[in-house]
Amino acid sequence: MEFAMPLFAAVIVAFGLIKRVPVFDCFAKGAREGLGVLYKIAPTIIGLVFAVNLLRSSGAVDVICGFVQPAADFIGFPKEVVPMAMLRPVSGSGSSALLIGVFEQCGPDSFAGRVASVIAGSSETTFYAIAMYYGSIGVKNLRHTLAAAIAADLTAFAVSVITVNAFL
Amino acid sequence: MLNYIWSAIVIVSIICSVVCGNTHELSNAVIDSGAAAIELIMTMAGVMCLWSGIMKIAEQSGFTSIIARLFTPLLRLLFPNLDPRGETFGSITMNISANLLGLGNTATPFGLKAMQGLNRINGQSKTASDEMIVFVVMNTASLQLLPTMLGTLRQTYGSKAPFEIMPCVWISSACALAAALAIAVGINKTKIGRK
Numbered sequence: 001m002e003f004a005m006p007l008f009a010a011v012i013v014a015f016g017l018i019k020r021v022p023v024f025d026c027f028a029k030g031a032r033e034g035l036g037v038l039y040k041i042a043p044t045i046i047g048l049v050f051a052v053n054l055l056r057s058s059g060a061v062d063v064i065c066g067f068v069q070p071a072a073d074f075i076g077f078p079k080e081v082v083p084m085a086m087l088r089p090v091s092g093s094g095s096s097a098l099l100i101g102v103f104e105q106c107g108p109d110s111f112a113g114r115v116a117s118v119i120a121g122s123s124e125t126t127f128y129a130i131a132m133y134y135g136s137i138g139v140k141n142l143r144h145t146l147a148a149a150i151a152a153d154l155t156a157f158a159v160s161v162i163t164v165n166a167f168l
Numbered sequence: 169m170l171n172y173i174w175s176a177i178v179i180v181s182i183i184c185s186v187v188c189g190n191t192h193e194l195s196n197a198v199i200d201s202g203a204a205a206i207e208l209i210m211t212m213a214g215v216m217c218l219w220s221g222i223m224k225i226a227e228q229s230g231f232t233s234i235i236a237r238l239f240t241p242l243l244r245l246l247f248p249n250l251d252p253r254g255e256t257f258g259s260i261t262m263n264i265s266a267n268l269l270g271l272g273n274t275a276t277p278f279g280l281k282a283m284q285g286l287n288r289i290n291g292q293s294k295t296a297s298d299e300m301i302v303f304v305v306m307n308t309a310s311l312q313l314l315p316t317m318l319g320t321l322r323q324t325y326g327s328k329a330p331f332e333i334m335p336c337v338w339i340s341s342a343c344a345l346a347a348a349l350a351i352a353v354g355i356n357k358t359k360i361g362r363k
Binding site: 004005008009012013015016018019021023026027028029030031032033034035037038042045046047048049050051052053054055056057058059060063087090091094096097099100103104107108109113114117118119120121122123124126129130132133134136137138139140141142143144145147148149151152153154155156159160163164167168 | 173174177178180181182184185188190193194196197198200201202204205206208209212213216217218219220221222223224225226227228229230231273276279280283284286287292293294295296300301303304305307308309310312314315316317318319321322325326327328329330331332333334335336337338339340341343344345346347348349351352355
């Protein structure tokens, strides 16, 4: 599994060579775009890391976790991951900040760290995507879009716990 | 939305620190958070540039289109009323395959184009069509095959096996997508909620 990323990169570079694409020029162009995206989201990340650090150091996280702990315990959901799961559908950079918060607090190889990782990888910023796509064409009546999208997120949360328990 | 969430977090935290007596920790956190944020951004910068670069090669060499062609049969099942040779269907396949490869910035323009096409087919209605619901729901379930950023963040924070979570991510994504599609397509079929 560790080798998947380098292998994937090699396949794409080799494919580009076969297709006679100016591989390195393309790479540089893409990398520049990547930097541009990061430049755009950097202020958001700084603001959210600030907010998340406040939340953690003030003890507010412990208070919030205290409320949901019985429910989280009941389904075996690690309480440290609750704030991240709650922010995940709303903000991608915000949940990234909370994800590294879990890593710092419990370590990435802990149960909570693994569940947080799987949630980050298998759910999306649902509300943002819905607002952007429907907003772009002026559709107001979403019918059952939200129900289906929220079902996807809740499924991802539940299955994350189940798969981490089963495989790791 | 984020305006309210962010303000709420800041205000609740400061009140909470006074109530719980954690004001000292809070002051330290304010000072440290700037450095912590820049550290996170630097980690993300490396991965983002590297993979944006690699993925640019995939895009320019036609690798993405090949992936898109692999998905055509499946997408035909999900969008039976769309012309598979039409532009809208093409935008949908490109959006889905770009998402799968983790090309968020490429996926979004195709997605917006697909929505415009679906809007035209739907007669510029204010009510979402069946196809729109299926398409948007597919975009709200994360389909990424290789979560590069996630792996790198795990590694940065000391994981011994940053990618061991990948099978779990795939299963979880697949289940989430299946649940979303089951509801979207199921309710589409029963014609409930249609005007």
